[in-house]
Amino acid sequence: QPVLAVVGRPNVGKSTLVNRILGRREAVVQDVPGVTRDRVAYDALWNGRRFTVVDTGGWEPGASGMQGAIAAQAEMAMATADAVLLVVDASVGATTTDEAVAKVLRRSKRPVLLAANKVDDNRLMPDVASLWSLGLGEPMPVSALHGRSSGDLLDAIVKALPEAPRDGERTAGPRRVALVGKPNVGKSSLLNKLTGEERSVVDSVAGTTVDPVDSLVELDGQTWRFVDTAGLRKRVHTASGTEYYASLRTKAAIDAAEVVIVLLDASEPLSEQDLRVLTMVVEAGRACVLAFNKWDLVDEDRRHQLEKELDRGLVRVPWAQRVNISALTGRSVRKLAPALRTALESWDRRVSTGQLNSWLSELIAATPPPVRGGKQPKVLFATQAGIRPPTLVLFTTGFLEASYRRFIERKFRERFGFEGSPVRINVRVRE
Ligand code: GDP
Numbered sequence: 001q002p003v004l005a006v007v008g009r010p011n012v013g014k015s016t017l018v019n020r021i022l023g024r025r026e027a028v029v030q031d032v033p034g035v036t037r038d039r040v041a042y043d044a045l046w047n048g049r050r051f052t053v054v055d056t057g058g059w060e061p062g063a064s065g066m067q068g069a070i071a072a073q074a075e076m077a078m079a080t081a082d083a084v085l086l087v088v089d090a091s092v093g094a095t096t097t098d099e100a101v102a103k104v105l106r107r108s109k110r111p112v113l114l115a116a117n118k119v120d121d122n123r124l125m126p127d128v129a130s131l132w133s134l135g136l137g138e139p140m141p142v143s144a145l146h147g148r149s150s151g152d153l154l155d156a157i158v159k160a161l162p163e164a165p166r167d168g169e170r171t172a173g174p175r176r177v178a179l180v181g182k183p184n185v186g187k188s189s190l191l192n193k194l195t196g197e198e199r200s201v202v203d204s205v206a207g208t209t210v211d212p213v214d215s216l217v218e219l220d221g222q223t224w225r226f227v228d229t230a231g232l233r234k235r236v237h238t239a240s241g242t243e244y245y246a247s248l249r250t251k252a253a254i255d256a257a258e259v260v261i262v263l264l265d266a267s268e269p270l271s272e273q274d275l276r277v278l279t280m281v282v283e284a285g286r287a288c289v290l291a292f293n294k295w296d297l298v299d300e301d302r303r304h305q306l307e308k309e310l311d312r313g314l315v316r317v318p319w320a321q322r323v324n325i326s327a328l329t330g331r332s333v334r335k336l337a338p339a340l341r342t343a344l345e346s347w348d349r350r351v352s353t354g355q356l357n358s359w360l361s362e363l364i365a366a367t368p369p370p371v372r373g374g375k376q377p378k379v380l381f382a383t384q385a386g387i388r389p390p391t392l393v394l395f396t397t398g399f400l401e402a403s404y405r406r407f408i409e410r411k412f413r414e415r416f417g418f419e420g421s422p423v424r425i426n427v428r429v430r431e
Contacts, residue, residue, distance in 0.1 A: 001385050002161040003395075004044075005054045005077030007105070008087035009070055009097050013117045017087055017144035018042070018055045021154060040361075041381035043353045046154040051161055052353050052383040054081060067097045074104040079430030080380060080395040083111045083160040086136060090116035090127045094134055102134040111160035114139045115153060120146055174216060174225040175344055178253040178286075179232065181263030182273040183246065186293040188232040189327035190263065194219060194336075220337030228253040247276070254280055258388070259287040259343050259420075261336065266292035266306060266324065270313040278316050285389035287343035287421045288320045291336065296326040319413060321420050343420025349390060351416055353383045356392070359415050360408075369396075369404050380430075391424040400427050 006021075008014045022044050041054045056073040077084045084105060088098050105112045116128045119141035131139035140156060142149045179187050194217050213230040216223055228249070254260055260281050264274055281288045292298075298306065314320070321339045325332045360382050369377045377398025385393045392412070394400065400408075405425050412423065 001043075001050050001052050001164050001383055002082040003041075003052045003054060003080060003383065004083050004085055004157055004161060005056055005081035006085045006087060007056050007070070007074050007077050007101060009066070009089075009095065009101075012087045012089040012092075013144045014055060014087050017115065017117060017142065017150075018053055020142075020144050020147060020150045021046075021053055021157070041353045041357045041383055043383075046158050049158045049161070050164055051158070054381055067100050070097055070101050071104050074101045076380060076397075076430055078105065078108045078110060080428060081110065082162055083113065083157065084108060085113045085115055085157065086134075087115045087117050088131060088134070088139075089118050090124050090131065090139075090141065091118045093127055094131055098134065102136055106135055112136050113153075113156055113160055116141045117144050119143050119148065174223045175259065175340070176225045176227050176257045177340060178227050178257035178260045179229065179263065180250045180253055180260060180277055180281075181293075182265075182271065182277070185263045185265045186327040187263055190291070190293065190325070190333070191215065191217075191226065191229055191232045193327050193330055193333055194226075219340075220334065222337065222341075224337075224340070227256040243273075250277060251280055251284075254284045254286055257286060258347065259289065259340050261289050261291050261340070262320075263291050263293050265294055267294045267297040267302065269305075270309050275313065275316075278314075282316055282422050285422055285424065287340075287347035287389070288317060289336065289339040289343055289420060290314070290317070290320045290322045292322060292324045293327055295324040295331055296329050298324075317422075319419060319421070319423075339420065346418040346421035347388055347390070349418065349421075350387050351384050351390075353381075356382050356384060359412075360394075363408070363411055367407070369398075369400050372399060372401070377429075385426070389422045389424055390418060391426065393426045393428055395428050395430070397430055399429060 004021075006014055006018055022042050040056070041052055044051050044053045054077070056077050074084070074086075086098075086101060086105060088094060094102075114131060114134060114136040116124075116131050116139040119125070119128060120143045125141065128139050128141045140149065140153055142153050144150070179191060181187055195215060213228050215226045215229045217226050218224075262274075262277055262281060264270065278288075292306075310322075321342060323332060323335045323339050325336070327333070360379065364379050369379065375398055377396050377400060379400075380395045380397065382392055382394045385391050394408070405427065409423055409425055412418070412425075
């Protein structure tokens with residue numbers, strides 16, 4: 001999701017204009033000079049285009065006076081945003097502070113828009129024209145208070161912003177599931193159980209064109225597309241299948257799926273091969289359910305043993321839901337569908353920028369990032385840039401240790417959940 005930073009002196013009407021841009025869907029607190037606001041970033045939507053609006057007034061001004069503080073804001077805006085909107089007060093005209101900021105912004109490689117605010121009537125138009133002197137192109141007259149020309153401004157904003165990268169593909173039709181696991185873990189037994197006991201849609205829907213390597217399976221009143229199951233369905237355990245080939249096949253199935261059932265053998269210790277499959281799922285960014293198969297073979301002793309193994313083995317996917325099943329007896333097989341649904345809901349989910357930042361600013365105030373090279377990195381704001389998988393971008397003034405990123409992820413999950421889905425955290429450090 002592209003980012004627009006709004007820069008300007010206090011009292012030019014930045015916050016009111018931000019409110020306009022947001023269509024007042026999220027509350028923005030008063031523009032109080034010198035006061036650090038706890039929420040600075042919000043989601044905006046115009047003509048079907050989503051973007052994040054950052055009100056840089058929420059950034060702590062430095063000690064270097066008003067002019068220096070605003071110039072520092074502009075620097076940060078240029079480093080973090082895809083486009084910058086400078087707001088000036090047309091009824092006052094360009095002040096020396098405005099000129100200093102404009103000078104900083106003229107160096108920007110990113111598009112800069114100039115809004116001349118408080119143009120409540122046409123008598124101010126000559127004053128608007130005089131703002132050409134800032135060297136930022138055509139000043140756009142707006143009245144944040146009365147909403148004048150805010151549509152034109154929004155058109156110009158979305159034109160200046162890059163297209164949002166498309167979210168992970170969501171084609172119409174049944175959700176795509178991969179069933180993966182090492183040889184003999186019970187994949188074909190489970191698929192047979194699922195298609196055997198439940199109605200197999202493939203046979204009953206006349207004229208359905210199904211990719212022959214996939215199986216449509218009805219579970220819990222919902223149709224699912226199990227991808228790349230040809231080998232499983234026919235129970236062909238090719239002797240020629242080298243481990244390398246099997247792993248390519250697994251990777252292809254994971255890539256083709258939205259959610260993955262990783263089948264693990266509960267009667268045996270977790271193997272390197274199991275962990276490699278889990279790594280593939282995480283790296284592909286797919287939602288995931290862990291199914292511990294052959295539970296009919298698990299006695300009390302084995303269960304305790306398994307718990308200990310899992311504490312160590314599942315560190316990469318502590319967020320995955322676990323279901324204990326038996327493809328042989330059918331035990332708990334029906335719990336798979338709700339687990340798949342939960343995982344996909346998380347995978348598809350978006351937290352609003354406002355919610356994200358009010359949570360994050362509290363977290364960071366309580367536990368700031370560790371000092372590095374004598375400097376305290378500051379987290380300016382965050383936005384959920386994408387879904388499938390959920391991807392957060394943190395905009396910072398310095399590098400964040402991996403341990404601190406993990407801390408943020410853990411706290412994010414405590415607050416927002418996201419069971420069953422990986423969450424990616426990217427950090428964008430301003431140059
Ligand atoms: P695949 O290679 O992953 O497709 O595994 P298969 O489905 O061919 O199963 C391998 C072996 O494990 C077969 O002998 C199955 O009968 C057996 N098996 C599969 N699921 C279970 C289970 O839940 N319990 C027990 N006891 N055996 C199982």
